[in-house]
Amino acid sequence: MSSRQNILTGSPWEDKVGYCRAVRIGNLIEVAGTVAIVDGETVKADDAYAQTKNIIERIGKVLEDAGASLSDVVRTRMFTTDINRFDEIGRAHGEFFKDIKPVTAIYEISRLVSPDYLIEIEFTAVVGEL
Known part of the structure; x- marks a missing residue:
């Protein structure tokens, strides 16, 4: 059995909700839904x-x-509150992933945890071979 590595970022929500930003088991890394730091x-x-x-x-x-x-990264899942922003979201995603080309999906949802957030993204990564 592969060992489990929890990656924490210090967010107060990690203890309140009982989650971590990412979990690595063996070569597989799953990253929790992440929103921007809106400053x-x-x-x-x-x-x-x-x-x-x-x-x-x-x-x-x-x-x-x-x-x-x-x-x-082999997969991204993007959740947006406004699918009309697809071009903006896709342009930023493409700047990082145009050569990597993970599988992806984008979904319009009714809302995120704060109205300041327009997008939340989940990531799956595989290091080396399974």
Whole structure:
């Protein structure tokens, strides 16, 4: 049986909800749904491109902590509150994944945990071969 590595980021929600940002078991890494850090300046509540970019950049660091990188991502699942923002979201996703080309899906949902969030993304990565 493979050992389990929980990757925590220090979010107060990790203990409140009982989750971690990512879990690695063997070569498989699953990353929890992640929203942007909306600061009102570089990442605004109405900027789906900036939110998507912020999420992927931050998950790149989480994957490094798990011994992987964005190049190991095999799937992304994107949840947006406004599918009309597809081009903005897709442009940011493409800047990171145009050569990696993980399988992906984008879903419009009614809302996320805060109205400031336009997108949430889940990631699956595989390091090496299973």
